[in-house]
Amino acid sequence: MEKAASESQVAEFVRAAREKKAPFEIVAGGTLRAVGKPLANLPLLDVSGLSGIIKYEPEELIVTAAPATPLTEIAAVLGEKNQRLGFDPADWSQVLASNGVATLGGAASADASGSGRLRHGGARDSLLAFRAVNGLGETFRGGAKVVKNVTGFDLPKLVCGAHGTLCVLTEMTFRVYPRPQLAVTLCLSDVTPDTGFAALRKIAHSALEPAGLAYLPSSMSGSMMPDVGQGAALIKLEGAAKPLEEKLAMAHGLLGNAASRIDSDPFVAIGSGDQFADLPGDIWRVMIAPSDAPRVARELNAQYWLGDWAGGLLWLAAPPSDAARIRAIAAAAKGQAMLLRASAESRVLYGLYAPQPEALAGVSRAVKAAFDPLFLFNPGRL
Amino acid sequence: MLLPPTDSKIVARRAEIVSALQAIVPDGVVADKSGLATFDSDALSAYHQTPLVCVLPSTREQVSAILKYSAAEGIPIVPRGSGTSLSGGALPREDGILIGMGRMKRIIEIDYENACVVVEPGVTNLNITKAVEANGFYYAPDPSSQVACSIGGNVAENSGGLHCLKYGLTTNNLLGVTMVLPGGEIVTLGGKSGAQGGLDIMGLVTGSEGLLGVVVEVTVKILRKPPVTRTLMASFDTVSAAGACVAAVIADGVVPAAMEFMDGRAAEAIESYNQPGYPKGAEAILIIDADGVEADVSHAISRVTAIVAECGGKTVEATDEKQRARIWSGRKAAFAAMGKLAPDMICMDGTIPRHALPQVLDEMAKLSEKYQLGFCNVFHAGDGNLHPLIIFDIMKPGEFERAEEFGADILRLCVKVGGVLSGEHGVGVEKRDLMTDMFTPEELALQGRVKCAFDVGGLFNPGKVFPMLSACVEQGHIHVHGAQLPHPHLPRY
Ligand SMILES: Cc1cc2nc3c(=O)[nH]c(=O)nc-3n(C[C@H](O)[C@H](O)[C@H](O)COP(=O)(O)OP(=O)(O)OC[C@H]3O[C@@H](n4cnc5c(N)ncnc54)[C@H](O)[C@@H]3O)c2cc1C
Ligand SMILES: Cc1cc2nc3c(=O)[nH]c(=O)nc-3n(C[C@H](O)[C@H](O)[C@H](O)COP(=O)(O)OP(=O)(O)OC[C@H]3O[C@@H](n4cnc5c(N)ncnc54)[C@H](O)[C@@H]3O)c2cc1C
Numbered sequence: 001m002e003k004a005a006s007e008s009q010v011a012e013f014v015r016a017a018r019e020k021k022a023p024f025e026i027v028a029g030g031t032l033r034a035v036g037k038p039l040a041n042l043p044l045l046d047v048s049g050l051s052g053i054i055k056y057e058p059e060e061l062i063v064t065a066a067p068a069t070p071l072t073e074i075a076a077v078l079g080e081k082n083q084r085l086g087f088d089p090a091d092w093s094q095v096l097a098s099n100g101v102a103t104l105g106g107a108a109s110a111d112a113s114g115s116g117r118l119r120h121g122g123a124r125d126s127l128l129a130f131r132a133v134n135g136l137g138e139t140f141r142g143g144a145k146v147v148k149n150v151t152g153f154d155l156p157k158l159v160c161g162a163h164g165t166l167c168v169l170t171e172m173t174f175r176v177y178p179r180p181q182l183a184v185t186l187c188l189s190d191v192t193p194d195t196g197f198a199a200l201r202k203i204a205h206s207a208l209e210p211a212g213l214a215y216l217p218s219s220m221s222g223s224m225m226p227d228v229g230q231g232a233a234l235i236k237l238e239g240a241a242k243p244l245e246e247k248l249a250m251a252h253g254l255l256g257n258a259a260s261r262i263d264s265d266p267f268v269a270i271g272s273g274d275q276f277a278d279l280p281g282d283i284w285r286v287m288i289a290p291s292d293a294p295r296v297a298r299e300l301n302a303q304y305w306l307g308d309w310a311g312g313l314l315w316l317a318a319p320p321s322d323a324a325r326i327r328a329i330a331a332a333a334k335g336q337a338m339l340l341r342a343s344a345e346s347r348v349l350y351g352l353y354a355p356q357p358e359a360l361a362g363v364s365r366a367v368k369a370a371f372d373p374l375f376l377f378n379p380g381r382l
Numbered sequence: 383m384l385l386p387p388t389d390s391k392i393v394a395r396r397a398e399i400v401s402a403l404q405a406i407v408p409d410g411v412v413a414d415k416s417g418l419a420t421f422d423s424d425a426l427s428a429y430h431q432t433p434l435v436c437v438l439p440s441t442r443e444q445v446s447a448i449l450k451y452s453a454a455e456g457i458p459i460v461p462r463g464s465g466t467s468l469s470g471g472a473l474p475r476e477d478g479i480l481i482g483m484g485r486m487k488r489i490i491e492i493d494y495e496n497a498c499v500v501v502e503p504g505v506t507n508l509n510i511t512k513a514v515e516a517n518g519f520y521y522a523p524d525p526s527s528q529v530a531c532s533i534g535g536n537v538a539e540n541s542g543g544l545h546c547l548k549y550g551l552t553t554n555n556l557l558g559v560t561m562v563l564p565g566g567e568i569v570t571l572g573g574k575s576g577a578q579g580g581l582d583i584m585g586l587v588t589g590s591e592g593l594l595g596v597v598v599e600v601t602v603k604i605l606r607k608p609p610v611t612r613t614l615m616a617s618f619d620t621v622s623a624a625g626a627c628v629a630a631v632i633a634d635g636v637v638p639a640a641m642e643f644m645d646g647r648a649a650e651a652i653e654s655y656n657q658p659g660y661p662k663g664a665e666a667i668l669i670i671d672a673d674g675v676e677a678d679v680s681h682a683i684s685r686v687t688a689i690v691a692e693c694g695g696k697t698v699e700a701t702d703e704k705q706r707a708r709i710w711s712g713r714k715a716a717f718a719a720m721g722k723l724a725p726d727m728i729c730m731d732g733t734i735p736r737h738a739l740p741q742v743l744d745e746m747a748k749l750s751e752k753y754q755l756g757f758c759n760v761f762h763a764g765d766g767n768l769h770p771l772i773i774f775d776i777m778k779p780g781e782f783e784r785a786e787e788f789g790a791d792i793l794r795l796c797v798k799v800g801g802v803l804s805g806e807h808g809v810g811v812e813k814r815d816l817m818t819d820m821f822t823p824e825e826l827a828l829q830g831r832v833k834c835a836f837d838v839g840g841l842f843n844p845g846k847v848f849p850m851l852s853a854c855v856e857q858g859h860i861h862v863h864g865a866q867l868p869h870p871h872l873p874r875y
Binding site for chain 2: 057058059060061081082083111121124125134136138139140141144145146147148149150151152153154155157158160161162166177178179201204205206207208209239240242243245246247250287288289290291312333334335336338353354356357359360361363364366367368369370371382
């Protein structure tokens with residue numbers, strides 16, 4: 001394994017790999033290595049040395065950091081100024097049974113957002129600019145360190161969710177957001193998926209700007225909350241003290257005064273998938289139109305599942321033999337089923353996502369080649 | 383301005399191309415001279431060029447058939463929405479087919495259950511809001527051209543508006559896009575789930591200025607109208623105090639729905655134009671909207687009022703809807719008001735980091751002296767997007783050229799302080815040759831390869847965005863004369 005701790009070292013490594021036409025795997029914290037198609041025995045480029053906050057400008061609402069900066073470090077530094085990242089990255093190392101350190105670049109490369117994605121969108125919505133090395137060994141910039149920009153192609157969108165297949169990131173600039181002083185979670189107990197998700201959508205489509213909207217069936221809620229009957233709809237609201245009281249009153253109005261306040265914040269566990277960590281089988285994330293959630297959940301028919309993003313995201317655990325069925329259900333609902341955790345054989349067979357229609361797959365391949373013509377970076381992972 | 387040379391062989395085949403298009407869209411081909419003349423420029427009226435032929439498809443299948451034909455025959459394509467681009471993105475070509483999306487203006491589906499609307503690309507921005515407002519919803523990005531500009535054009539330009547600091551640009555409000563690739567294949571990116579299952583091609587296509595394909599369907603998010611909106615006007619004795627106030631508001635954690643800046647010259651011109659009640663003698667004015675639930679809004683308003691005072695400014699709050707409208711009417715009349723000061727003007731569109739504002743304003747004043755031309759500044763202060771207006775008189779020899787140079791220097795200045803050439807109007811042909819000031823040759827080459835990933839033949843909107851050298855196109859003037867704005871009925875802010 002080689003280490004690169006500066007942009008020039010990365011460029012040097014890539015140029016050498018290019019000479020040898022030798023693909024390699026990029027590793028930062030290493031928590032996501034078992035995600036996507038396995039990369040058989042490729043040499044590793046360890047970029048964990050590209051770490052640390054480079055410039056934090058709270059009054060500009062931006063932070064620039066090296067990609068392997070741990071998420072915990074970013075959160076702590078932004079927290080001192082009552083700010084936070086917009087895409088709510090959380091730590092998936094438990095569900096992936098990894099003891100790595102979750103990093104900023106890794107989370108953005110995986111487009112990894114927790115429940116708070118509802119509020120300010122995903123990593124793609126807050127990555128403003130980056131520096132990177134392309135497959136020719138050239139350093140380049142994408143985007144710019146300002147919040148509004150239509151000058152050339154919007155490359156920051158592309159690197160989010162690319163799983164390191166386009167370039168080696170060396171610097172990233174994110175828009176940050178004020179962190180509300182307080183947060184409260186309401187729980188609507190003993191509701192069916194139909195009733196629960198309908199309540200969540202009501203809140204989603206209000207002016208309450210919720211920070212989390214999840215439904216947990218009884219099989220999942222047990223460990224976190226006392227008796228919630230058939231299932232619980234959970235609603236997280238944020239704000240300073242007085243606005244929060246007003247929002248809570250409005251929420252109670254919308255929910256017919258049936259919800260009660262709970263003391264803990266269940267959304268950390270929901271976003272990080274911790275509840276699935278000890279479950280056997282494969283772990284899936286199925287993204288669909290929120291109003292389809294109750295129907296799709298019924299069709300998926302999993303014992304262990306939950307709905308986040310007001311129904312736009314279903315998590316489930318399922319036996320490996322269910323893979324084709326799950327993909328078919330997602331496709332019929334015009335959604336996407338991401339195979340997050342599975343055996344290497346399943347990942348070879350099913351990939352991270354279902355294969356794309358040929359025309360789109362062709363364009364995606366060609367875009368990848370525009371960055372990395374020799375397919376040196378994490379080849380085949382996505 | 384140099385554009386790729388006209389291919390005279392294509393021009394010579396005009397009759398044959400017209401009839402091929404008529405076979406695809408029998409009732410939608412414009413080939414007569416006077417008909418084509420109406421398409422000869424977008425809102426960057428300095429540049430004009432009559433297209434070879436214009437075709438107005440009504441279905442995505444027709445779009446696909448047109449693109450299969452043009453790809454097979456090697457004919458350039460220029461997509462066009464409503465033609466309100468301020469950067470010449472929709473400028474036609476003498477040897478190219480202009481594909482106008484104006485007939486595809488159906489609202490396909492309003493889905494309140496998922497808070498989204500599915501539309502064809504020719505639907506105007508405002509018509510989306512109009513379709514849902516009775517139910518208390520709206521579409522957030524609000525370019526001032528919203529009564530006219532199309533959602534397809536918004537996707538192509540990643541358009542913004544007064545409210546994008548809080549609600550984001552077009553790209554942050556999309557769930558899905560269906561497009562026809564230059565080879566005619568139809569691809570669907572995202573959808574009601576927003577998920578793409580691979581690279582974020584939708585994000586790449588948004589803001590790509592019609593270089594990658596034709597957008598034929600768009601799914602946008604709609605939001606619940608905020609229950610309360612309040613408006614403050616703050617005035618300052620110095621520009622730097624106003625700049626410091628903007629920074630302090632943002633640093634305080636308040637996210638205003640809009641925060642607009644006008645310098646003293648703009649304020650004075652506006653006050654004498656439509657008397658919105660701007661204080662005399664102020665060197666800078668901010669207009670700030672806060673929206674949301676009542677308590678959030680009162681909190682924001684009280685914080686902003688306190689910060690303005692700390693920065694040495696004075697605030698006036700609009701007491702009712704009428705006064706709110708009056709305060710905003712001034713900002714919205716900025717272009718027209720400046721038009722009264724001089725016969726001609728050009729509007730720039732750079733973005734800078736907010737902290738660079740005092741420096742940039744300073745250097746702009748120096749440039750104004752150097753070029754001996756007046757200017758004023760209106761500015762989406764919340765997100766750092768400058769719209770300097772340069773005023774001049776086309777009848778005075780040399781003034782137009784000086785104005786263009788002045789404008790280019792302002793954009794170079796934006797880049798120098800870490801900003802960009804365009805915040806929301808796009809590069810088009812207008813800023814194309816400044817791209818080398820912002821990007822390295824390697825960066826431009828990479829973006830060029832990305833373009834080729836979609837458009838192998840280089841037929842899509844050639845000559846736009848990326849610098850290149852070749853023959854000249856018929857060229858006019860990059861300006862607005864005697865208040866004869868293209869799209870004069872549209873508000874400009
Ligand atoms: C598909 C998926 C979905 C996820 N969803 C969520 C979620 O919803 N919520 C949540 O909280 N967490 C989520 N996570 C987990 C979270 O992203 C990780 O816990 C952590 O942030 C990853 O950091 P890492 O450094 O360990 O990643 P690594 O495993 O080291 O890297 C992650 C990926 O990024 C690439 N990469 C790393 N550094 C660079 C670089 N400098 N340049 C280019 N590529 C690089 C790697 O090659 C790899 O493909 C998700 C993870 C995956 C894989
Ligand atoms: C008075 C005035 C005020 C304005 N105010 C604002 C403002 O506040 N904020 C702002 O952001 N912009 C503003 N603009 C600029 C302009 O309105 C926007 O850029 C708008 O999005 C352009 O939309 P259009 O339909 O007119 O597109 P056109 O001008 O027709 O085309 C613009 C570009 O989009 C491409 N295109 C159009 N339709 C498609 C399609 N279906 N598929 C692929 N490519 C397509 C064209 O090829 C071209 O490159 C203003 C313009 C005017 C004239």
